[in-house]
Amino acid sequence: MSDFILGPFWNFAVIVFTAGVVGRIAMILMCGLSKDLAAARGSSVTGAVGTVARRFFPRKETVKSNRFHIIAGYMFHIGLLALLFFAAPHVQFLKNHLLGFGWPAMPHWAFILSAEIAFAGLILLWLRRVMHPVTRLLTRLDDHLAAWLTFFAMVTGCLALFESFAGLRVLHILGVELLMIYFPFSNLMHAFTFFLSRGTTGARAGRHGVKA
Amino acid sequence: MSSTTTYEPELDFEKGADVLKRQIDWRVASYFSSCVHCGLCAEACQFYVETGDPRYTPIYKLEPLKKVWRQEYTFFGKMAKALGITKPLSEKDFVDWEDLVYDSCTLCARCSMVCPVGNDIAYMIRKEREGFSAAGFAPDELKGATKRAVETGSPMGVTWKALSAQIKHIERETGLPVPVDVKGAEYLGLLSSLEIMGFPEYISSLTRILHQAGVSWTLSSETFEATNSGIQIGDSKVAAELVERVLKVATDLEVSNIISPECGHAYTAIRWESANLIGKPIPFRVVHIVELLDELKRNGRISTTGKTDVKLTFHDPCNLVRKGGVVEEPRRLLNSVASDFVEMKQHGVMNWCCGGGGGVSANDRASGLRLAAFNIKKRQLDELGVNTLVTACANCRNILEEGIEHNEMDVEVVGLTELIAEYLDPPEAGESDSTS
Numbered sequence: 001m002s003d004f005i006l007g008p009f010w011n012f013a014v015i016v017f018t019a020g021v022v023g024r025i026a027m028i029l030m031c032g033l034s035k036d037l038a039a040a041r042g043s044s045v046t047g048a049v050g051t052v053a054r055r056f057f058p059r060k061e062t063v064k065s066n067r068f069h070i071i072a073g074y075m076f077h078i079g080l081l082a083l084l085f086f087a088a089p090h091v092q093f094l095k096n097h098l099l100g101f102g103w104p105a106m107p108h109w110a111f112i113l114s115a116e117i118a119f120a121g122l123i124l125l126w127l128r129r130v131m132h133p134v135t136r137l138l139t140r141l142d143d144h145l146a147a148w149l150t151f152f153a154m155v156t157g158c159l160a161l162f163e164s165f166a167g168l169r170v171l172h173i174l175g176v177e178l179l180m181i182y183f184p185f186s187n188l189m190h191a192f193t194f195f196l197s198r199g200t201t202g203a204r205a206g207r208h209g210v211k212a
Numbered sequence: 213m214s215s216t217t218t219y220e221p222e223l224d225f226e227k228g229a230d231v232l233k234r235q236i237d238w239r240v241a242s243y244f245s246s247c248v249h250c251g252l253c254a255e256a257c258q259f260y261v262e263t264g265d266p267r268y269t270p271i272y273k274l275e276p277l278k279k280v281w282r283q284e285y286t287f288f289g290k291m292a293k294a295l296g297i298t299k300p301l302s303e304k305d306f307v308d309w310e311d312l313v314y315d316s317c318t319l320c321a322r323c324s325m326v327c328p329v330g331n332d333i334a335y336m337i338r339k340e341r342e343g344f345s346a347a348g349f350a351p352d353e354l355k356g357a358t359k360r361a362v363e364t365g366s367p368m369g370v371t372w373k374a375l376s377a378q379i380k381h382i383e384r385e386t387g388l389p390v391p392v393d394v395k396g397a398e399y400l401g402l403l404s405s406l407e408i409m410g411f412p413e414y415i416s417s418l419t420r421i422l423h424q425a426g427v428s429w430t431l432s433s434e435t436f437e438a439t440n441s442g443i444q445i446g447d448s449k450v451a452a453e454l455v456e457r458v459l460k461v462a463t464d465l466e467v468s469n470i471i472s473p474e475c476g477h478a479y480t481a482i483r484w485e486s487a488n489l490i491g492k493p494i495p496f497r498v499v500h501i502v503e504l505l506d507e508l509k510r511n512g513r514i515s516t517t518g519k520t521d522v523k524l525t526f527h528d529p530c531n532l533v534r535k536g537g538v539v540e541e542p543r544r545l546l547n548s549v550a551s552d553f554v555e556m557k558q559h560g561v562m563n564w565c566c567g568g569g570g571g572v573s574a575n576d577r578a579s580g581l582r583l584a585a586f587n588i589k590k591r592q593l594d595e596l597g598v599n600t601l602v603t604a605c606a607n608c609r610n611i612l613e614e615g616i617e618h619n620e621m622d623v624e625v626v627g628l629t630e631l632i633a634e635y636l637d638p639p640e641a642g643e644s645d646s647t648s
């Protein structure tokens with residue numbers, strides 16, 4: 001079973017993920033967009049770059065009313081990115097299988113801290129999702145599946161690093177594979193499409209001389 | 213484009229569904245793909261903030277359009293539709309969402325400024341209205357205004373006869389001629405019906421200022437209306453027709469510039485949407501009156517003397533700041549004639565809407581919501597303790613006055629052009645002294 005998970009199923013997940021993400025982005029772009037023919041007041045390129053960068057941070061006017069979500073959102077995303085790119089096994093994996101080069105991994109204490117922050121963030125976001133009237137209204141099964149699959153991959157990943165028992169690494173990889181397969185069909189796609197959505201809003205706003 | 217001379221909307225679900233499908237461009241597809249259902253846009257919308265009703269969450273107003281996108285453009289959506297797991301778009305969606313699409317959205321675009329994945333929600337609601345109006349689901353007042361705009365040239369049914377009577381009055385008051393149908397003038401001035409009927413002081417102020425600046429300008433007796441009901445209701449065909457009427461007289465009168473009046477959505481219509489509606493760039497420069505005044509002032513073509521020491525603040529029309537980047541111009545102008553200009557906490561690109569944009573002002577059944585939304589403005593004004601509120605949009609002015617009256621507040625609303633005209637140096641005939 002573990003041979004299947006580490007072999008053919010891994011390859012399958014990689015293919016679905018890659019083809020799915022590329023296909024999904026292609027489908028978005030194929031929807032077409034009519035050119036803005038109004039005389040420009042500013043630069044669309046500066047606007048696009050600016051908005052992609054600026055939306056990493058909340059507008060100061062909105063911080064007070066969205067404090068809980070903003071903090072939980074940062075916790076989850078920063079913690080997750082730290083784990084993804086700086087956990088020792090991941091650095092090793094990226095070096096050996098993908099990039100051919102690596103970088104220093106984070107120490108064990110930083111791993112624990114990142115994992116705790118990411119877990120707390122994910123749980124807080126999910127609790128808000130099920131408790132806040134707005135997110136309750138907006139939430140679909142997809143949002144829950146995405147959260148649970150991410151949670152599963154993170155839990156098994158942490159346990160695997162503690163090497164509680166040998167099968168955990170395989171279980172973690174299975175979790176990651178399921179996440180990869182589900183990814184292109186879900187709103188996890190925002191990890192890629194946010195460039196498009198922020199970029200196109202920023203480009204249009206930039207042409208209009210608006211700092212969006 | 214064939215000329216439209218009448219507007220008779222009918223209930224036609226198939227047509228609406230088809231038009232809605234055609235609204236999905238890659239901006240919309242990327243927005244729906246990116247939305248993480250975080251709900252942060254809710255707190256940006258005056259209607260949610262003041263009612264606490266989650267249905268007023270901006271992205272939720274887009275459920276019908278999202279349904280179309282999901283079922284036509286996503287793997288699981290297509291599959292679920294094919295297997296009968298999800299229901300296809302139905303007339304019920306139009307019925308259930310009509311109030312969200314028209315009553316609780318002023319197209320102010322404040323939500324578009326805060327979404328973490330960058331979704332321009334107002335852009336999508338504008339598009340969604342195309343489907344709703346094609347299906348015949350729009351407020352009666354907006355349908356009526358659109359019909360009047362198409363058939364008479366004015367959403368309020370204001371005729372040239374009514375305007376020319378105002379012009380005669382203004383000429384007597386100012387002692388200056390109001391140029392009409394002057395071929396070869398530099399600028400074509402446009403007006404909104406609301407200004408003609410409710411705030412004619414804008415026209416006299418414009419006359420006095422442009423006279424002092426030595427600007428050659430003209431009104432057109434054929435087309436004088438700047439507002440565009442087609443954009444508000446979401447009917448691009450009507451919107452294009454109304455825009456083409458303006459472009460036609462601009463061409464006939466051989467002007468090179470068009471002045472948008474003190475009206476936010478008229479500015480968006482002529483400045484930003486006109487070329488896209490007719491499918492080619494327009495050969496005219498379009499400026500909002502505030503941009504023109506700022507330009508004339510900086511070039512030394514108009515000068516003012518003295519300042520009001522009355523404490524006042526400025527309400528940014530959403531279309532100017534969030535759709536046109538006109539943020540600094542009104543402030544430069546205000547500072548030149550007011551010594552105690554104070555800002556509301558949330559101003560400029562993050563201003564709160566008056567509550568009546570996007571056709572909400574014309575929509576009777578939305579009046580309760582509109583007044584609820586005004587509470588934000590009330591708090592902002594109370595916080596500053598001002599009794600004078602300046603703005604640069606007749607529609608905002610009307611709605612603000614409605615809210616002020618409803619709340620029995622002691623606040624006067626003044627148009628920026630009017631304020632500048634009051635401090636002209638040398639003063640022209642007909643000057644008044646209401647804020648000093």
Ligand code: SF4
Binds near residue numbers: 248
């Ligand atoms: S803020 Fe943006 S991502 Fe969040 S729910 Fe609203 S539209 Fe979706």
Ligand code: SF4
Binds near residue numbers: 258259323
């Ligand atoms: S455009 Fe303005 S009124 Fe409409 S949903 Fe967004 S914030 Fe609310």
